[in-house]
Amino acid sequence: MPKQESNLLERVKELKAERNAVILAHNYQIDEVQDAADYVGDSFGLSRVAAETDADVIVFCGVHFMAEGASILAPDKIVLLPEILAGCPMADMVTADALRERKKQHPDAAVVTYVNSSAAVKAESDICVTSSNAVNVVNSLDAEEILFVPDMNLGNFVAERTDKRMILWEGYCVTHHRVRAADVTAARNAHPDAVVVVHPECRPEVVKAANYAFSTSGILSFARETEHKKMIIGTEMGLIYRLRQENPDKQFFLLHQGLVCPNMKYTNLEKVVTALETMQPQITVSDDVREPARRALMRMLAVQ
Ligand code: 13P
Ligand code: SF4
Secondary structure, eight states, rough: HHHHHHHHHHHHHHHHHHHHHEEEEEEEEEHHHHOOOOOOOOOHHHHHHHHHHOOOOEESOOOOHHHHHHHHOOOEEEESSOOOOOOOOTGGGGHHHHHHHHHHHTTTSSEESSSOHHHHHHHHOEEEEEETTTTHHHOOOOOOOEEEEEEEHHHHHTTTTTTSSSEOOOOOTTTTGOOOOOHHHHHHHSSTTEEEETTSSOOHHHHHSSSEEHHHHHHHHHHHHHHHHHHHHSSOTTTHHHHHHOOOOOSSEESOOOOEEEEEEOOOHHHHHHHHHTTTOOOOOHHHHHHHHHHHHHHHHHHH
């Protein structure tokens, strides 16, 4: 490890103890941030940790909606997002106002919202989902009609696995949406003995062309448990670091070189240190939004 990185890591440890802080990092974070984190995980796993932690401070190394989610679930904690500009273009594809308008057109539909959304949008929703529980959550609902927000690709993935009538918002993850079915064919040609595992944020034709589709934690479990030795991975490249660390005897190939989320790469150790030193930027959610948003998140957590 380079000297500067090990110094920063030492400083993070000191500050963590001083502040009684916990560091959560999403699976797409850069290597050094994953190494410094107490928990590395998917959106669902990290929201559970945020809800249950004894720490006074949560440093959320991810994007804005994740830090907001932590603040909703742990309102008495200080939540820091080391890089305030780390947002999610998909979450920005729906606003609370636009959702309120759409709800008027579908008064009987249950509003099911992917956690990749703002607190204000969650507050307009009946229940939240992550990519690891979306099918279970939708199938657990009494409603026959579902307004699914904002990821049309994850919505399509659920639609293939439920009898409910799905109305899909037209949002998508700019990173996963880049991949086309032809890229799966090309990757298979390059690595004929590998299986293709993708994230359900990919286009439906990519999910169909793949062998499996899972959330990031699902991909990690699959890689650990499978007999396959070679895997083509169709999700953000940050996951490859952990896959290689956990499975040194297996080989992983990124499905498409465009599988990089710039927002997930803004955070580094220096910014984590600055955040802990200055206790900024803090993410808060106003009470009027927090209560309904919390209800939608808690309903999700109760499903499994
Ligand atoms: P998961 O880690 O829940 O699979 O989420 C993927 C994602 O795109 C987060 O921004
Ligand atoms: Fe948003 Fe996609 Fe980046 Fe996740 S990978 S933060 S969904 S743009």
